[in-house]
């Protein structure tokens with residue numbers, strides 16, 4: 001664990017359960033990072049997308065992390081989603097310079113957390129007059145690992161279609177050094193996010209074992225039909241890969257329209273609460289067993305949907321107003337919690353306003 005590790009973490013495997021317990025059973029993830037960088041004027045029309053800001057405007061990344069913390073996020077995700085050594089090399093940087101950029105993504109997030117804690121110490125109340133949440137609480141830094149499709153910078157993380165030339169070994173080799181460098185930089189966990197297919201999930205799971213990664217990870221898949229992950233691979237099969245990997249401490253869905261989320265949670269959530277009720281006992285056990293045959297995870301479930309808008313990868317722009325408002329987004333939150341999600345945030349096109357609204361909705365945090 002790095003020097004900035006959250007005070008919750010006693011060991012890798014218990015990090016998430018300890019963290020959730022301290023947070024009262026549920027926690028808030030931040031919102032769209034790239035979205036917010038753009039709204040502060042960054043031009044992300046570049047193969048590096050949001051990782052371009054690691055070169056051009058690290059102060060902006062710091063500011064956006066801080067904005068999300070002050071909106072109530074308990075977990076911030078680094079700007080390394082599209083930061084890859086290969087991507088930096090394609091821009092003319094050396095391997096060492098690429099590694100420095102990866103390290104920097106974690107350092108910026110840790111510094112933002114330090115700044116946040118200072119502001120909390122200086123504040124006399126948990127909610128400032130301007131509505132900023134300045135409540136001293138455990139905050140986790142999650143190092144983002146975007147997919148190989150994100151590196152391709154053509155929206156392939158929404159198709160998951162890499163062609164036959166890309167094998168399990170290709171993907172492991174692609175991510176290997178990147179994951180090592182991120183881990184050495186001292187985040188609390190790795191966020192494998194917007195995972196578009198089963199092959200990449202398998203590659204991540206094998207990498208965690210082969211490289212003996214000492215911090216935990218979460219796996220977060222994306223879907224565009226409410227049944228499968230974007231490639232068409234079965235979500236249940238993808239989640240099973242995460243479930244069988246001991247280093248994975250949470251599983252879920254991100255960058256997916258809100259309307260699909262409830263069904264996707266139900267598809268992966270394994271219920272242990274079998275109510276034994278006299279005569280109905282056997283029948284309930286049978287139905288619970290039947291449900292469990294299909295559902296796969298007992299790990300905490302995370303969800304951070306996008307706004308539901310459509311991303312046009314050819315022009316690298318979101319088609320505006322095709323999604324839901326913050327109010328509509330937040331109206332789903334209690335249902336997602338009831339369905340079994342214990343970590344809730346937002347992905348692309350969500351903002352600190354979305355996260356503030358999620359924080360408020362979840363502020364009477366009762367365990368799932």
Ligand SMILES: C[S+](C)CC[C@H](N)C(=O)O
Pocket residue numbers: 046047048049082149150151152153154155156157194255311313316348
């Ligand atoms: C999650 S998508 C909006 C990320 C952007 C994409 N990888 C690109 O570079 O176009």
Ligand SMILES: N[C@@H](CCS)C(=O)O
Pocket residue numbers: 031032033034035050077081144193194255347348
């Ligand atoms: N963490 C990334 C995810 C993109 S799908 C971001 O918020 O920009």
Ligand SMILES: [Zn+2]
Pocket residue numbers: 194254255306347348
């Ligand atoms: Zn997203």
